[in-house]
Amino acid sequence: MKTALSIIFGILLIAIIIYAIGAEEVLTVISQADIACLLPALLATPLIWALQSIRLKMILDLQKYQVSLKDTAKIHIASVIVSALTPFIKVSGTPLKIFALTRRNIPASRAFASVTAEALLDAFLFIAVFTLLLAGIYFEGPLPSQLLYIGASISLALLIAALSLPKIFSRKNLENLLKFIAKRYPNLRPEQDSKNFRLTVSRVIKDRKIIAASAAVSTATCIIDLARIWLILSALGISAGLTLVIAAWIAIMALASVPGLPGGLGIVEGGTASFMAFLGVPPAAALSFAIIDRLVSIWLPMLLGIPITANLDLKNKV
Secondary structure, three states, rough: HHHHHHHHHHHHHHHHHHHHOOOOHHHHHHHOEEEEEEEHHHHHHHHHHHHHHHHHHHHHHOOOOOOOOHHHHHHHHHHHHHHHHHOOOOOOOOHHHHHHHHHOOOOOOHHHHHHHHHHHHHHHHHHHHHHHHHHHHHOOOOOOOHHHHHHHHHHHHHHHHHHHHHHHOOOHHHHHHHHHHOOOOOOOHHHHHHHHHHHHHHHHHHHHHHHHHHHHHHHHHHHHHHHHHHHHHHHHHOOOOOOHHHHHHHHHHHOOOOOOOHHHOHHHHHHHHHHHHHHHOOOOHHHHHHHHHHHHHHHHHHHHHHEEEEEEEOOOOO
C-alpha cells in the first residue's frame, strides 16, 4: 500500500514538473524523438542484467555450486527489482538474493560471502572506471566545477564505503552478527560461519578470472549506460558531447541513490532535468530526456522483471 501511494506521489510530482515547464512543449519534443535511436537504448538494462548475472554465476561456479545461469539471472533480476521498488532502503534486494541462493543448497554464510564479494569487486572497479571517465572529460575541455565536485564526492563516498567493508566484516563483528541471528536460526554456527564467510570472500576477490570478469562487467556496464544516454540525447536532437553524456550519467546515479520514492520516481526525473538545464540544455528537452531515459532504463525493463520476481522459486532445491 505504501509503495503504491509512493508511486502515485512520484507520478504527480512528474506531472507538476511537466506543467511548470510546459506540457505542450514537452510532448512536442517527445513526439519528435527518433525511434531508430530509442530502440537500441531499450536493450541497455537487460544487457547489463545479463552481464551481472554471468558474473554471479562465475562466483558460484568457483565454489562448485551448481546453479544454472537461468536461475542465477532470475535471482539477480529479482533482487534488482525489489531494491528499486523499496522506497527507503535501496539495498533491500540483497537479503532476497542471499535467501534465494540458500534455497539452492548454498550455506547462508557462503551465499552472504558471494554477494558481498560481488559488491566489493563492483565497487572498487566502478570507482576506477568512474575516475578514468572524469579524467577523460577533464582533459577533453573545460569541466563545470559543479560536475567535478559531484563526481569527486561520489568517488570519495564509494571509496570510503568500499574501504570500510573489511572493518565491518571483521571476524569479531561477523561473529557478533551471527550470534544475534542464531537466536532465531539455531542451525547457525557463528564462529565457523564467520570463518567460512571470510575465506569465501578472500578466495573470490583473489581469483584472477573473477577479477578479469568483474573488470569487464564494470567497464561494459559504464559503456552501455553512456551509450544509452547518448542514444536518447541524439533521438531528441540534443548535441551530446562526452562531457554532457557523463554529466547526465553522474546526475542520474546520484539522484537514484536518494531514498524516499520507489525507483526515485519523480526525484530522478526532476533532478536530472534541472541539472541538465543548468548545463545549457533547453528545459523541455532536458525533462523529455529525463522521462524517456527513466522509461527506457527502469520502468519498461520492470515489466520484464516484476513477473520474474513474482514467480521466483524460493523452495529448497534438492
